Amino acid sequence: MNSETGIQTKKRKRKNKVIETSVIIALFIILAVILPVVIPAFRLRLVGRFLSLAIVALGIDLIWGYTGLLSLGHGIFFALGGYALAMHLNLQIPEGKIPEFFTLYGVEKLPWIWQPFYSFPVTILALIIIPGIVAGLIGYLVFRNRIKGVYFSILTQAALLVFYNFFNGQQELINGTNGLKTDTEKIFGVLASSPNAQRGFYVTTVILLGLVYLLCRWLTSGRFGRLLMAIRDDETRVRFSGYNPTGYKVLVFGISGAIAGIAGALYTVQTGIINPSIMQVAFSIEMVIWVAVGGRGTLIGAILGTMLVRLAQTSLSESFPEIWLFFQGALFLTVVTVLPDGIVGWFKDYGSPKLRSLIRRDQPLVTYPSLVEDPEVQQERDEIGGRR
Amino acid sequence: MSKILEIENLTVSFGGFKALNNLNFSLDSGELRVIIGPNGAGKTTFLDVITGKVQPTKGRVLFKGKDLKKIPEYKISRMGIGRKFQTPRVYLNLTAKENLDLVCNRKKNVLPTLFGQSDHSEQRTVAGLLETIGLDKRANLLANLLSHGEKQRLEIGMLVAQSPDLLLVDEPAAGLTDEETENVGALLLSLAESHSIIAIEHDMEFVRQIANDKVTVLHQGALLCEGKMDEVQNDPRVIEVYLGEAPENIEH
C-alpha cells in the first residue's frame, strides 16, 4: 500500500492544481470583467486600492511567510514606487516648465533626480528597480553580518523612519510633507482622476496582481522556493549544505521590495496623492497583519487577508472611527495568540475536514508512517478487521 | 596513505573554558574513525571547528592540505565536508525527496538555483539515495511525518547527496531502537567504502559494530588514547574515565 501513496499524492497534487487554476481564473474574470460593470466608480477605486495593497502583501508573504524575515519597513519601497510614478505624472507639462510647487521654495531648475522621469518606460523601470535595489542594499548590509530575527525587523523599522524623515525634510526636492498630487495630473493625456483612467488603473492592478501572484508562485514552488523554506526553518543547516543564505535572502528581499514598488505606484494613482505619511510606522506593520490574518506561507492567504482587513477597516471606520484602532489592536493579539496560521491555515486544519464531513467526502487519513509496519498496530488492525 | 584531515595543536576556549586543549589528530583518506568520550569531552566542538562554525583559538585544521581558517561554513561544505547533527536536522516542511534534491544541487549559487531544474543525473542520484537509506516508499512524505530513525537516515542521505569526501557524523544512533541502530550502522559501513568518515558515538555496541579501523578517545578536550577497538577497550585510562574501575575489579 505504500508504493501507492506516492502516486496518490501526485494525483491529489494534480487535482489540487486544476482546482487552484480554475479558482484563479474565475476570480480574475470576476475582478477584471464583472466588477467594473457592477459596482459604482468610487467603490471600484476602493477595491482597486485594496488590490494594490494585496500586491504588497504578496511581497511580504514571500519574505515573511516563506523566508522567515519580518520586514517592518515595506513602506519605504511602497513609497518609492509611488513617488516614481507620481513624479512622472507631475512632469506631464509643457516643455521647459517645472511643476508648480517648486515655485513655493524658489526652485527654478528641475532637480536632476527628476530628469529621468520624463520618460514613461524609464519611470516604469524605475518604480520596479529602485525599490528593489534599495531593499537589496538594506538587506545586504544587514544579512551579511548574520543579523536576523527581531534585529532585522527593528532595523527595517528604523530605516523606514529615516526615509520618512528624509522625504519630509526635502521640500525643494519632492515637496516635503505636502507630497505629490496625481489626481490633478495627466497620464497619456487623460486626467488621472477621470473614470476612464481609473478603470484603466483598476484593470492594470488586477492584471499585475495576477502576474505578481504567478511570480511568487513560481518563486516559491521550485527548488528556489524550497530553499527559502529551508532558510526559514534552519538557516545553519543550509550553510552546512553548501549554500550561502545571504545571497538568497538579499535577492528575495529585493524582489519583495520591487513588488512593493509596483503596488505603491498603483496605490498612488488610485488614491490621488502620495506623501511621506505613507511611510508611517503603523502602515508598514499593518501590512504584516494582512498577511498574518490570511495565513502566512500561503499566497492566497495574503490576498484574502488584505481584502478582509481592509474591508473591515473601511466599514468600521466609516461608522465608528474610534473603534477601529481597538479592533485592529485586538486583531494583532488574536492572530498571534489564537490563530497563528491565519484563516487559510485554520481552514486547512479544521474548516476543510469539517466541511468535507458535512458533504460526506472525508479525506483518507494520513497515518503516521512507522505505524504501518508496527506489528502491534498491524495485529490490532487485523483484530478490528476480524470483528467486522 | 595520504592524510585527508590533519589537526595540529588545536585549542578552542570559550571565555577561559578550554573545550579543546592542544589536540592533535589526523585522518587517512578512506578511513572510518570513531571518536568516543564522556559528555563534555569536546567532541561536538571538535566537529564545530572542522566545519567552520567555531574558529580555533590556537592551532590549525588542514583539510586536504588546505588551512580552513576563516573560511565560511558554506565554502567548507563545498570543499567536501559534510556534517550530520546530533539531533536530526532535516527540513521538516519539505518531503524526503525534496530534502535530498536541495542538497544534491550541484550549482548552489543563487541564480542557477532559481532557474535551474534538477537534471537527470541528479534525479537519478536522489532516487538511488532514497533507496540506499530505505526511504524510497516515503519519498513524498513531509519529513515532519517521518519517525526519528527515518529522519536520522534521511540526514545521512543528505550528507551523501552533497557528495563530500569527508563525512562528519554526530551520534547517529542516538534515540534509535536496536533495529534502527543496526540499519544506520550498516549504512555507515557501506558508505565507508567510498568516503572518509568521522563518527562520534556514545553507544558502545554500535561502536563495536562500525569500528573496523581506529578509535579515538577524547577526554576533557584532549586526546586520551587512540587505537583498535580491543586496545582501547582494555586501556586502563579509558576504563578509568568510563567506569572508574579497572576490569578485573568488576568481579567480586
Place this chain on the structure above:
Amino acid sequence: MSTLLEGLFNGISIGSVLLIAALGLAIIFGLMGVINLAHGELIMLGAYSTFVVQNIFKLFGDPWFDFYIIVAIPVAFVVSAAVGIILERGAIRFLYGRPLETLLATWGVSLILQQFVRSVSWLLVISLGIFCLLFFGGMQLVKSRTDWQRVKTKAIALLLPLGAAIAIAFYFLLSKNSALSTPWFSSRNVDVTAPAWLRGGTDALGFQIPYARLFIIGLTLLCLLGVYWFLQRSTWGLKIRSVTQNRTMSSCLGIPTAKVDALTFALGSGLAGIAGCAVSLLGSVGPNTGQNYIIDTFMVVVVGGVGNLLGAILAAMGIGILSYLIGSGTLALVLTNLKAPQSLLDFFFFFASSSMAKVMVFALIIIFLQIKPAGLFPQKGRTAEL
C-alpha cells in the same frame, strides 16, 4: 569652546532622555528576549499619570503643588508597571521564544493603549469593569463548580463574547449621556506644568542650562543606580538573573519562574512610566507621544548590545550627542571655524536639522553594525541567538 560644551551638555541631555526611555526596554529585551513595541505607550501612560497627579495637586493649592512630581514618579511607575503585568500575564507569556510574534502582539497592545487614552471616559471604564466582572467572575464560577479542564475552552468561547456583548451594549446605551461619556483626555495633547523649582535655568557654564534638563539627568542617574542595585543586590534581582541565565535549572531550584517573568516585565514597564514622567517635563504629551521614542530607544538597545547596562549608557550618550551635534548644526559650525573644505561643509549643513540628523545617525549605526554586528557588548548565551 563654549559652543562645544553647550553641544555636549545638550547631547548628554538628549542622551539621558533616550537612556531613561530605553532602560526598561533594554531590561525586558535583554532579560526576557521580548521586543516590546508597546514600550512607547507605557511611556505615554507614565506621562498621562503625571498629568493626572498634577491636576490633583492643583486642587491642593500652592505650597503642595510644587511637590507633585515627587508623587508623580512613583504613581507613573506603578501605573505602567501594572499595565505591564497585565500585558505579560495576558499575552506575552504565551509567546516566549517567539520574538517576532511578541513584536506583533505588543504592537497590537500599543494601538489599543493609544486609542484607550483618546477615548477613555467614565463610561468606558465602567463598561470595562462590567466586562471584567462578567468574564472573570464567570470564569471563577465555572472554575469552582465543575471539572475545569474539560469545559475550559467552551467556557471561554461562551463567556468572552457574552461579556463583551453586554459591556458594548451598555456602552452604546449610555453613550448619549454626556457627563459619563466625555473623554478624560481626548486626542488633544495635554501640558504638564513643571513645578516652580524646575522652571528656568542657570548660566553657570556660560550658556543656558534648564533645570528641567538637569532634573532629568539626575533622574536617569537615579534610575540607573536603582536598577543596578535591584538586579545585583536584591533577592529578587538574583532570582531574575538566575532565571535569565538558566530557566530550567532555576525552576528546579524552586524559583517560581512565572512570577519572576511578571516581575521583570513590571520593572521594565515601570521604568517606562518614570521615563514618561520625565518626558512630560519637556513638552506637551499626546496619545502618539510614545511613537516618537520607540525607534530611537530600540537603536540604543541594538547599538549597546543586548542585556548590558553599560552598553545602553554608552549607546544612548553616543546617539544623543551625535544627533545634537549634527542636527543643531554645531558640527557644521565648528567645521566652518576650522576652515574645512566647502563640500564637507555642504554635506554637514545638509544634515543640520533634527530630522535629517536622524538619517545621518542611522547611516552611522548601520556602518557601526558592519563592524560590530552584535553591538558594543555582545552577550554570550541564551539571548544571543535571537
Place this chain on the structure above:
Amino acid sequence: MTQATVQATDLMLGISDLNVYYGESHILRNVDLNVPFGQMVCLIGRNGVGKTTLLKTIMGLLSPRTGNIVLGDQPDGMASPRSITKLTPDRRAKLGIGYVPQGREIIPRVSVKDNLLLGLEAKPEGRKGNESIPEEIFELFPVLKTMLSRMGGDLSGGQQQQLAIARALMGKPRLLVLDEPTEGIQPSIILEIEAAVKRIIAATGISVLLVEQHLHFVRQADKYYAMQKGGIVASGSTKELSREVIQRFLAV
C-alpha cells in the same frame, strides 16, 4: 525483582507506569521505580537509554503521557503521599526534591555565593532576607569556601559539581536526585564527591536517587535499577549486582 517486598508506605518516591515521548519517539516505556525512605537507589544503564529523561520527568521538566509520580510526606513513608505528576518544577523543589542535573547547570554569571543562596529558594518558606550559608556545606566541600566571590561559570568541572550538590543541599531536601555526578571529573574529586554524598546520607537520613556509571559509586547504593532502551530491565540489591549485569548494561 528481589526487592519487591518494600512496603508501599515506606516510599519516598514512587513512580508507576510512566511513559514519556519526545514528539513521536517513545523515550520511556512503562517505567516503575521506587525509592524507599532513607535509601540510596542507583539507576544504571548506558548513555542514551533514557535515564536523564526519567530524572527530568521526576523534576517536572518533561511531562509524561501516562503514569504517576508520588512523593512521600513523612519520615515513616507515605502517611499522606501526594501525587506530584501535575506540579511545576518549582513546586516540586519546594516539596523537598533537590536536583543535581547532568552537566551541573551552575548559573554561570552569578557568584558562587549567590549560586548557593539560590539553593535556599527550595525551602518551603523561600529565602528569608539575610540567611547565610551554613557551616556544614563548607565542611562537606571545603573548596567552595575559598571561591565564594568567583563567578559560577569560571569554576572547574569538579568544583562546579561540588557546588551543584551543595546548592541542592541548601534547600534541605528530603530526596536528592543526582544525575551522573562523576561524569567528566578527575578521579580524586570523584572520591571526594562520593565521600560527601555518603556523609550527607549518614548525617541527614536523606533519600537519594542516583544515575551513575562509575562502578565504585554504584556499589555504595542500596538498590539498583538497570535501564535499557527506555525500560527498566533489571533491579535488585546492589550486593547482588553481578558481573553479568554490569557487562550487559554498563560496560564499555
